[in-house]
Amino acid sequence: MERPFVFINVAMTADGKIDTFERRGAAISSPRDKERVDRLRASADAIMVGGKTLIGEDPKLTVKSEVLRAERVARGLAPNPIKVGIVTEANLKADSKFLNTGPAEIVIFTTRRTSKEHLALLEARHVIVYFSEAEKVDLQAALATLRELGINRLMVEGGGTLNFELMRLGLVDEVTAYVAPMIFGGASAPTLAAGSGLERSAAIPLKLIEIETWDDGGVLLKYHFMR
Ligand SMILES: NC(=O)c1ccc[n+]([C@@H]2O[C@H](COP(=O)([O-])OP(=O)(O)OC[C@H]3O[C@@H](n4cnc5c(N)ncnc54)[C@H](OP(=O)(O)O)[C@@H]3O)[C@@H](O)[C@H]2O)c1
Numbered sequence: 001m002e003r004p005f006v007f008i009n010v011a012m013t014a015d016g017k018i019d020t021f022e023r024r025g026a027a028i029s030s031p032r033d034k035e036r037v038d039r040l041r042a043s044a045d046a047i048m049v050g051g052k053t054l055i056g057e058d059p060k061l062t063v064k065s066e067v068l069r070a071e072r073v074a075r076g077l078a079p080n081p082i083k084v085g086i087v088t089e090a091n092l093k094a095d096s097k098f099l100n101t102g103p104a105e106i107v108i109f110t111t112r113r114t115s116k117e118h119l120a121l122l123e124a125r126h127v128i129v130y131f132s133e134a135e136k137v138d139l140q141a142a143l144a145t146l147r148e149l150g151i152n153r154l155m156v157e158g159g160g161t162l163n164f165e166l167m168r169l170g171l172v173d174e175v176t177a178y179v180a181p182m183i184f185g186g187a188s189a190p191t192l193a194a195g196s197g198l199e200r201s202a203a204i205p206l207k208l209i210e211i212e213t214w215d216d217g218g219v220l221l222k223y224h225f226m227r
Contacts, residue, residue, distance in 0.1 A: 003143035004154040007174040008163050009040055010192050013184045018160055021186035025057040030216040033178040034064075040176070042068040044081045044155035046107070046146060050162030051087035058093075059157070060101040080104035082151065086137045086162055090114040090122060090129070099125055107149070109142040111135065143171055160194030167193060167204055172225050175206070181217035 011028035012018050020026045029037065041047060042063045049059060061083045063069050069079040082105045083098065090110040092099055099106065106127040111134070122129050130145055132138040146154060156166060166172050177192060198204070210222035 001140060001144050002147045003140075003171065004045070004147050004151045005174075006143070006154045006156060006166065006172050007040075007044075007176065008156040008158070008166070008172055009037060009176045010158055010163070011037075011178045011180060012192055013180055013182050015183045015185060016191045017184040017186065017189040018158060018192060019190050020184045021189045023052075023056065023190065026184070028180045028182075029178060030180065030214070030218055032214060032216055033180075033218060033220075036178070036220075038064050038068060040155060041081060042072055044153050045077075045151040046082040046084050046153075047155045047157055048084040048086060048162070049157050050159050051085070051089075052161065053157070053159045054085045054087050054098060055091065058097045060097045061157070062101050062104060078103070078105065081155070082107055082149075084142075084146065084154075085109070086139070086142065088113055088136060089118075091118050092121065094121055099127070107146070109137045109145075111137065139165060139169055139171060160190040160192060164193040164195035164197075167225070168195065168198070170225075170227070174222065174224055176220065176222045179219040179221060 010018050011033060013028060047061045049061065053059065062080045073079055080102060085108045087108065088111050090108050108122060108127055109130045109132065111132050119129065132141065156163065205226045206223040207226055209224050212220040214220065
């Protein structure tokens with residue numbers, strides 16, 4: 001199957017949490033990390049998020065730096081990468097930041113559980129919608145479709161359920177984690193990779209390819225997935 005190069009980026013605490021137990025999108029990145037993430041976004045053709053992050057956190061998913069947007073335009077690209085949502089029920093609000101912050105093309109992969117009213121809203125906003133007939137979105141098919149749309153570099157910005165599902169299916173090439181010097185704790189707080197988990201014998205092996213220690217007390221880790 002042809003698919004884009006897929007890289008996950010997360011900000012996590014030293015105990016691997018990507019949010020607190022409250023799940024309100026807690027700030028974890030340092031100012032320097034936010035700049036790094038913006039550069040990473042600017043390097044991507046599309047940015048993908050999972051349904052809980054999309055509906056709960058309502059991310060803008062745009063490139064913040066005007067300079068980086070201008071550089072993309074100079075390279076013949078759109079100012080922002082395409083925004084991609086993987087969501088069982090695409091019940092987005094008309095005033096959501098995800099839909100309204102741009103300009104950016106938007107692609108939603110969903111299921112038949114999305115209501116007609118919400119589909120009408122997405123259509124009115126020129127969102128490209130693809131349906132999976134299964135209970136959840138077919139991620140393999142979604143990546144193949146994105147490749148057909150011309151997307152070569154896909155950035156995934158969580159959450160943990162989507163990250164794990166992509167990893168479990170062998171659809172990820174690289175993961176970068178900014179590890180902030182703090183602990184959130186909490187058994188129910190989301191982690192880098194959630195879902196149902198794997199037995200030890202099925203653990204996904206990684207190759208550490210980069211490590212940086214930063215003055216803000218954070219550590220940047222980059223891993224490749226071994227095939
Ligand atoms: N620190 C960071 O870098 C960072 C980045 C992003 C998010 N977050 C945090 O992560 C948390 C959300 O993560 P999450 O694990 O709860 O959810 P998520 O990964 O954002 O979304 C997962 C949801 O997507 C839908 N989905 C549909 N098809 C799917 C498929 N094939 N595979 C996986 N998901 C599919 C499902 O919705 P249904 O349940 O409706 O079926 C699923 O529950 C939030 O607290 C957010 O703040 C942190």
